[in-house]
Amino acid sequence: MLIRYLSQIGRYFLMLKEIFNKQTKWSVMRQLIFKEIDDLIIDSLGIVCFISFFVGGVVAIQTALNLTNPLIPKYLIGFATRQSVILEFAPTFISVIMAGKMGSFITSSIGTMRVTEQIDALEVMGVNSLNYLVFPKIIALFLYPFVIGISMFLGIFGGWLAGVYGGFTTSVEFINGAQMEFIPFHIVYAFIKTLIFAMLLATIPSFHGYYMKGGALEVGKASTVSFVWTSVCIILFNYILTQLLLGS
């Protein structure tokens, strides 16, 4: 079992090396990158905006409902919403959700190409199929921090709307709280995490799709396995990065 996992990890790193070998012609690659930006980034914006807005609202309401002591100031609602959204909710939990959305899309599209011999066709033509299929995804996901930035903004905006119009706090108190003790490095930390999660989101589902064997049923299984492993890696890297960047 352990040897199998180690061999898979080794294979994953060999795949990463191969992705950057023998680059596809730029005129073709440029089109692929734009297509991946459309499929992975633009198509994800709707769900990210929806979830971020409402979860931000829920965070604000739950914080407000837990502030039963009258000595605790109401501006803490804005402070707690900002901290939860920027530090954890936007970078980490949106990434776990994206492991399901983008990840299963990547695994199933590459897996279907494997099953229908399209990857063999690329290789036979002399195309580095890993570079052709995975490299544009990695480049497209450099725009992932942009998605997370929108998620942060909408999360806090949803919190403000729920807090103010739900009658839990005033606009001034919420905004004061949201600005209180702001540490700019927290944003840097969130975006460092986001970039690493973007790399995981592009490569782990690609790995599971590219090396899958079997037929249509196995494409479905590979998508599930890829979601599990991408989520596990995101959570694991979240812990390691938090310890490294905020722990000292």
Next chain:
Amino acid sequence: MIEVKNLEKSFGDSRVLKGVSTVFETGKTNLIIGQSGSGKTVLLKSLLGIHSPDVGTISFDGRIYSELDSDEKRELRTEIGMVFQGSALFDSMTVEENVAFPLKMFTHDNRAKIKERVDFVLERVNLIDAHKKLPSEISGGMQKRVAIARAIVNNPKYLFCDEPNSGLDPNTSTIIDNLIKEITEEYNITTVINTHDMNSVMEIGENILFLKKGVKAWQGTKEEIFRTDNEAIVKFVYSSNLFKKVREAYLKE
């Protein structure tokens, strides 16, 4: 010409190819036939470089594949056209884009020149009105013709076809067979076809390799098939009454 010498390939404990040696000639339709599990697909994938042989060599007009460096291998692969069993067309591309793909990847031709060449090969395979259609919008026979067009668009020296007739009706199968034969002769390329279809063997088999349990059991032309006493090939080819009668009629003549 493709020369295979003493090719062996195993997967775990299973020896699939056991010392196969043969020559696939230029300008001829070379067929690989045999029962399921006889090693046909493994031989074809070894020729394509998808499988690396354990022992033996494959040379393409004197260039021994295993001795080439990775750039030379990629260069050689650009001289290869392949028609896959399921066509393997790119789902997200139209017919026109599928055929233009090798040109866009490996040539510096401008759009007009690429379009001219794509139109020419699509016309050559009798596909005129399908340029803007997706593979899912055309029939299996048309998909095979698109796959052939994509395989020959780059003027390959070697054309490989894996079961080009699978899933096609007899009429379309004959059209595809004849198209492959015509293209082989017209462009003087080395064509290797992996097939189960005995109609194809009788129609276009100029050099037939019969594999049995990973061993070359027989090699010859379609005319020689009628006269051979080789037990293995007789049992395989004449398992159907129709072909038995065809053979009897041929021998009477």
